[in-house]
Amino acid sequence: MSAVSQLLASAPVKARAASMPGWLLPLAVLLCSYDPAHAGAFKATGHGNPVTGVQRLADSPTGSCGQCHTEDSESAANAMALWRENDNHLCYECHRQENISGVFPGQHIYQSSSHENDPAVVWPGPRPPARLGIDEDGKCLNCHDPHGEEDRDGLIPSLLPAREATLCLTCHDGDPASRSIAEELRKPYAHVQRRSFGRHSADEGGDPNRYAYTGGNRHVECSDCHNSHAIFRDSFPPMAPVASKRNARVGRVRVSNGPAGSTPTYEYLLPAGSGSEVLEYEICFKCHSSWTRQPPGESDLAVSFNPNNASHHAVEAVGNNPNIDPNAFVNGLSASSIIFCGDCHGSEDPSLRGPHGSQYPNILRRPYEANSMPRTVTSEELCFLCHSFETYAASMGSSLALEASRFNPPAEPKGHAYHVEEEDLPCFTCHDSHGSPRFGALIVTGRNPGLMSFDMRPSGGTCTQSCHDPRSYTLNYPR
């Protein structure tokens, strides 16, 4: 057998069609050869819909095969009797503009995106079969089958050839995409993807149950945080709170904040439009705030991060404590920095971005336990990515470092160094990780061991602890 006929005999129809640009099938043969199960899927897709489906030729039924496969002169030179050459321009004939209620941002945006431009974006198979041949990179067909596919759970939404996250992870497992997100998701703490639930649909915006916890259904999809058609490399590292361009044009929840401790008012923003930037925390608030129905016991992070709280980590706006000594920080941070959720939540591998998975609980980039029991605090812990270990956890540190915290007064015992180093109390004993509506300095009460009450004054404060009587302290320098 010649190489060509061997290929024809062995390769599945799809691969064959794709690898032979000049190969012409008579229309009748083409349509007859079509597997009926496949055609069943087609009828249920957006393309096959008899009312709203593909419509180009007024004299053929809407949503029929003949809208794309024709025997007229237009198709004579094209493979598979397609009326346009089998490349993205076929799709652009009908999908040139942005779909303002959906996720497709239009031809111009897609054409400058990573998935169109990176030569490695070629479907590797095995199911559906690999796309062989040249000029396959960047094609819509790497992620879409214009006829639709079914699996044992029924029609796969959005003309995808496989469900998310299988679709994305077939490439994003290290080959052909360079980094393995699949490996991240296999780590013990991860944003789990539950294949069988399918996509959240783009029109869920007005639905109060969107992403809601109603039993075992709560899950995450790649497309909750990425728009496959609008992913770009950043020319400069992203500046919080504006998300990376890898997260451009995704649905998100904007907040208007009220007084400390209150639930904000929410506004759902559709993926469409370049008018307003995507702020990273707005993506997270789709699922981690009271905009949705959260599982019992989970915190409403839109309440925690309200900048009107007595204190809050600087995610939505700069912190409320502008006088923190610059020497108390490391890695170029200061009291006026703004940080991402992803600066704390993400892979333990610092070269891999995104909160996909980690070997540490709560998907943290460094170890930290949500537990106030005494333990040896090491310089590996999360907080020291930004706060100085010498200031907060080492009584033998330089006086410059020690004096940088107000809670290390000149007189012994030094508040931070004493509690953390000598009493082995972790930061969690006294501090919330996100925000504190009532107390300054992210102080939290009610943990055991921990603080039962706290009273902050400009020159100092008083703590009542579960481990000893009330004690007052004097600040190292004023608040």
Ligand code: HEC
């Ligand atoms: C929106 C345009 C469009 C519509 C409508 C459409 N097709 Fe296709 N068809 C394509 C494209 C594009 C390809 C090339 C696919 C590829 O390269 O993988 C194709 C390929 C094919 C092939 C080659 C084998 C394969 O699956 O790749 C067959 C057979 C086929 N179509 C039959 C049909 C039938 C039957 C219908 C109606 C039930 C239909 N098509 C409707 C665009 C369309």
Ligand code: HEC
């Ligand atoms: C002849 C016009 C036409 C062509 C060509 C065309 N489409 Fe479509 N497409 C449509 C219409 C019409 C819809 C349905 C829109 C709706 O329901 O609002 C649609 C819907 C879709 C959807 C959403 C389907 C769903 O079930 O949710 C995807 C994805 C899509 N097209 C991708 C493609 C790709 C990829 C190509 C190129 C291979 C392509 N289209 C070619 C007209 C076309």
Ligand code: HEC
């Ligand atoms: C890297 C994978 C990928 C590529 C490449 C890709 N898409 Fe998509 N597309 C998706 C996914 C995933 C969805 C569903 C997203 C969702 O539900 O949020 C989607 C949804 C859509 C929709 C759904 C309707 C809408 O507007 O919201 C259209 C239309 C569409 N794509 C068209 C295209 C066209 C045209 C191309 C090529 C120019 C293309 N896509 C390339 C992954 C891809």
Ligand code: HEC
């Ligand atoms: C056909 C293979 C393929 C599929 C399917 C695919 N991607 Fe990609 N994607 C790539 C390649 C190749 C790159 C280029 C950068 C790289 O090598 O990682 C890329 C880049 C990206 C990037 C930017 C990474 C960077 O380094 O700039 C993101 C984010 C991304 N893809 C998300 C997705 C999501 C979400 C899906 C599923 C909806 C998806 N991809 C489906 C191949 C694919």
Ligand code: HEC
């Ligand atoms: C579409 C919904 C959704 C979005 C958007 C989302 N998450 Fe999640 N997140 C979840 C679900 C569901 C879980 C629980 C996973 C599990 O335990 O199976 C989770 C778990 C987590 C956890 C681990 C908590 C724990 O109890 O183990 C962290 C941390 C987290 N998400 C951070 C983020 C950040 C940061 C963002 C924004 C960049 C974000 N999430 C966006 C749904 C979402």
Ligand code: HEC
């Ligand atoms: C300064 C670091 C830091 C930042 C910034 C941060 N987190 Fe956390 N987060 C933590 C730590 C540490 C824990 C675990 C200990 C705890 O629960 O207090 C945690 C726990 C969580 C949990 C699980 C427990 C819970 O409260 O539900 C979720 C979900 C979460 N974070 C999401 C987010 C989101 C979303 C953002 C941004 C809006 C964010 N985090 C910003 C450090 C941070």
Ligand code: HEC
């Ligand atoms: C909870 C939100 C969220 C989910 C879900 C999510 N990502 Fe990401 N992803 C991000 C963020 C945030 C980044 C970091 C962007 C940046 O700063 O460059 C990122 C980065 C990436 C990168 C670039 C990594 C690097 O270091 O080069 C790839 C590739 C990627 N994501 C693919 C995926 C795929 C595939 C899925 C689904 C399996 C997925 N993501 C799910 C939020 C998410």
Ligand code: HEC
């Ligand atoms: C025994 C309780 C306790 C423990 C444990 C504790 N802190 Fe504090 N921390 C405080 C108090 C009280 C203040 C408030 C001082 C004031 O009134 O301004 C504070 C203030 C801070 C501040 C604000 C800036 C400053 O230093 O004045 C930072 C940052 C801080 N702590 C970080 C940490 C870190 C990191 C850890 C763990 C290594 C930690 N703290 C452990 C009680 C504690």
Ligand code: HEC
């Ligand atoms: C990614 C960097 C980063 C990490 C990691 C981080 N912080 Fe912070 N933290 C900051 C910045 C920046 C500020 C100053 C602005 C502000 O108040 O948020 C700050 C301020 C604080 C404050 C003082 C807030 C006030 O209003 O007085 C406390 C307390 C604090 N952090 C505790 C912690 C603890 C405990 C951890 C570990 C769980 C931690 N931080 C991890 C960046 C970080």
